[in-house]
Amino acid sequence: MRPLPLSLHEVSVEISGTSLIRExxxxxxxxxxxxxxxxxxxxxxxxxxCVYRALRPSSGAVFLDGDDFSERHxxxxxxxxxxxxxxxxxxxxxxxxxxxxxxxxPHQRGNLRLxxxxxELCREALRRxxxxxxxxxxxxxxxxxxxxxxxxxRALVQEPAVLVLxxxxxxxxVRHQVELLSFLRGCGLTVLVxxxxxxxxxxxxxxxxxxxxxxxxxxxxxAEVLTPDVVREVFGVEVTAVIHPRTGVxxxxxDVPIEDVTTPEGIFR
Amino acid sequence: MRADPLPVPKLRLFAEPEDTDARKVRLTVxxxxxxxxxxxxxxxxISLGPTVVSFGDVLRYLGKAITGGSIRAxxxxxxxxxxxxxxPRVLLAAVVGAGLSVVGVAVQALVxxxxxxxxxxGISSGASVGATAVxxxxxxxxxxxxxxxxxxxxGALVATVMVYYAARSRMGLTPLRLVLTGVALAYxxxxxxxxxxxxxxxxxxxxxxxxxxxxxxxAATWESLPLATIAVVVAVVVLLRRSTVLDVLSMGDETAxxxxxxxxxxxxxxxxxxxxxxxxxxxxxxxIGFVGLVLPHVVRMMVGSGHRQVLAVTPLAGACFMVxxxxxxxxxxxxxxxxxxxxxxxxxxxxxxVVMRRRGYAFGGR
Numbered sequence: 278m279r280p281l282p283l284s285l286h287e288v289s290v291e292i293s294g295t296s297l298i299r300e301x302x303x304x305x306x307x308x309x310x311x312x313x314x315x316x317x318x319x320x321x322x323x324x325x326x327c328v329y330r331a332l333r334p335s336s337g338a339v340f341l342d343g344d345d346f347s348e349r350h351x352x353x354x355x356x357x358x359x360x361x362x363x364x365x366x367x368x369x370x371x372x373x374x375x376x377x378x379x380x381x382x383p384h385q386r387g388n389l390r391l392x393x394x395x396x397e398l399c400r401e402a403l404r405r406x407x408x409x410x411x412x413x414x415x416x417x418x419x420x421x422x423x424x425x426x427x428x429x430x431r432a433l434v435q436e437p438a439v440l441v442l443x444x445x446x447x448x449x450x451v452r453h454q455v456e457l458l459s460f461l462r463g464c465g466l467t468v469l470v471x472x473x474x475x476x477x478x479x480x481x482x483x484x485x486x487x488x489x490x491x492x493x494x495x496x497x498x499x500a501e502v503l504t505p506d507v508v509r510e511v512f513g514v515e516v517t518a519v520i521h522p523r524t525g526v527x528x529x530x531x532d533v534p535i536e537d538v539t540t541p542e543g544i545f546r
Numbered sequence: 547m548r549a550d551p552l553p554v555p556k557l558r559l560f561a562e563p564e565d566t567d568a569r570k571v572r573l574t575v576x577x578x579x580x581x582x583x584x585x586x587x588x589x590x591x592i593s594l595g596p597t598v599v600s601f602g603d604v605l606r607y608l609g610k611a612i613t614g615g616s617i618r619a620x621x622x623x624x625x626x627x628x629x630x631x632x633x634p635r636v637l638l639a640a641v642v643g644a645g646l647s648v649v650g651v652a653v654q655a656l657v658x659x660x661x662x663x664x665x666x667x668g669i670s671s672g673a674s675v676g677a678t679a680v681x682x683x684x685x686x687x688x689x690x691x692x693x694x695x696x697x698x699x700x701g702a703l704v705a706t707v708m709v710y711y712a713a714r715s716r717m718g719l720t721p722l723r724l725v726l727t728g729v730a731l732a733y734x735x736x737x738x739x740x741x742x743x744x745x746x747x748x749x750x751x752x753x754x755x756x757x758x759x760x761x762x763x764x765a766a767t768w769e770s771l772p773l774a775t776i777a778v779v780v781a782v783v784v785l786l787r788r789s790t791v792l793d794v795l796s797m798g799d800e801t802a803x804x805x806x807x808x809x810x811x812x813x814x815x816x817x818x819x820x821x822x823x824x825x826x827x828x829x830x831x832x833x834i835g836f837v838g839l840v841l842p843h844v845v846r847m848m849v850g851s852g853h854r855q856v857l858a859v860t861p862l863a864g865a866c867f868m869v870x871x872x873x874x875x876x877x878x879x880x881x882x883x884x885x886x887x888x889x890x891x892x893x894x895x896x897x898x899x900v901v902m903r904r905r906g907y908a909f910g911g912r
Contacts, residue, residue, distance in 0.1 A: 292716075293716070326800070326803075329800075329804040330804070331799065331800045331803035331804070351806050351807070351808050352806030352807075353806070354806065355804060355805050356806070358804070360800075360801075360804035362798065362800035362804055363800065364798035364799065364800045364801060369660070369846065369851035370850075370851050371793070371796075371850075371851050371852065372558075372559075372850065374557065374558055374559040374560055375559065375793070375851075375852050376797070377560075378559050378560075379790070379793055379794055379797065379805060380805070382790050382791075382793075382805055382806070382807075383805055383806035385790075387788075387790070388787065388788070388789055388854065389790040389793075391559065391560070393562065396559075396560045396561070396562060399559075399560045400557065400560050403560070409554050410554055410555065412557050412558070412560070413556075413557075413558060435805070441804075
């Protein structure tokens with residue numbers, strides 16, 4: 278599907294008196310990959326939940342292709358926005374095929390009946406994520422990396438215009454983190470992704486937005502945003518910014534203070 | 547991503563119809579087998595008991611009863627046992643077994659917890675308060691034999707409304723709140739029931755209530771069948787028509803939202819459906835534990851977790867199971883009857899443990 282622009286306009290979320298995000302404004306262009314960064318509890322997940330409609334903003338609105346979707350049926354939104362959520366651990370042992378097929382459910386009324394085109398779409402998604410060999414396995418038997426690829430495949434067969442991912446690299450080893458994120462950069466969809474790893478975000482995102490305590494601190498290209506000042510202010514960490522010698526993307530080196538190293542008796546601090 | 551040369555299995559769901567090698571999910575065989583087993587079980591259930599009526603006679607009496615033929619005078623007793631006593635009872639056993647198992651599937655989807663059963667929502671405890679009130683105070687005596695069922699159903703309804711409003715929050719009916727509210731209110735209802743029994747001037751009350759609590763079909767008549775049957779059939783049909791949505795719901799609320807399911811609305815109607823059906827079943831059979839918890843799992847071990855398969859197979863499996871349980875209940879220590887809940891636990895638990903261990907079944911996740 279053609280990627281569509283996504284826009285959060287003054288989105289605020291308040292739950293039982295606690296303000297989780299305040300007047301968040303963020304534009305994601307069609308086909309753009311935007312990373313959402315910020316410490317724990319800064320409101321990344323809350324913002325994303327408003328986009329995939331697990332949460333209704335207390336005020337403000339989310340626009341898909343210039344259109345406020347809050348009055349539309351949630352199924353219509355799911356035809357255009359796919360999400361990889363944090364709670365995606367299944368309880369029942371569905372097979373990989375069954376899970377991926379559910380990606381087609383927003384496009385059908387009533388029970389799922391895959392058409393020939395949809396079956397081809399599902400097979401293609403399994404191939405793209407390299408999980409065809411897992412097709413009949415129970416999702417409960419998969420490793421974290423395998424399961425994450427299954428969920429990406431499900432999101433792809435949803436044929437979305439926008440892909441929203443909430444910390445998709447959690448629990449993945451380095452190889453799978455790199456593979457998943459470079460896949461996102463190359464998938465041609467509008468992508469809004471919450472990430473913890475600043476360097477991976479700098480490497481794959483067109484732009485990054487930094488949240489702190491529910492408010493947008495800054496937004497721009499990784500080079501503009503991920504400066505030692507911003508990182509110190511938002512994350513409370515000292516870093517040195519460098520340019521990756523081969524890819525040319527900005528990267529951060531953490532200035533980890535090591536004090537009082539006592540080696541003799543083998544007792545550390 | 548990376549192309550490792552891994553063996554590619556035959557696809558099942560994603561295979562083309564003309565791909566004859568594909569390992570299709572086949573439901574026809576289990577459904578046919580269970581259908582035949584159910585018919586045979588029902589006939590066996592009617593035939594066996596303190597007085598054994600031969601299979602041939604059972605079929606002949608049933609034929610006569612349905613087509614309206616006449617019988618010889620010396621067959622009057624046999625006919626009466628078959629048609630007026632055992633047939634409604636065995637059919638009710640089948641309906642209750644089917645219903646409790648299907649409601650078990652629905653509740654497990656509703657609260658997204660593999661350990662849930664139809665009674666976790668406190669509905670049966672409410673029903674037992676109603677039933678106890680009949681036993682102790684003799685309310686609704688005007689309704690005759692239906693007094694217990696009516697009071698139990700009203701108790702279930704009251705409990706349903708209380709649990710619903712107590713569990714409701716801004717986020718709708720969240721699974722954890724539902725379970726906690728259900729369990730908490732169940733304790734309250736049980737306390738009320740115990741107080742009623744304790745303060746009762748009627749010395750027999752405790753035993754009557756206990757027997758009812760553990761489940762019995764001894765009071766089954768043709769009159770108790772229609773409502774329960776309609777409720778169960780409607781529940782099965784309605785749930786089957788929404789099996790994909792139940793699949794989506796079991797992926798988690800966040801994922802369900804991202805797949806376009808309005809979880810709050812879905813939970814509301816699932817709750818109402820399960821409450822009404824549970825109430826009707828408890829009203830005619832007492833609270834028969836274990837069936838609604840375990841049969842869904844046994845079925846999942848056989849046909850996988852997809853709700854389409856599970857909801858198609860579970861009612862038949864539950865019906866067969868309950869017919870045999872009821873048969874054992876009234877024959878093991880005849881003429882005494884055991885409560886059904888005792889048998890379901892005594893047979894079901896070991897069977898379940900064996901099956902679970904042998905198949906390496908992931909019981910509600912790892």
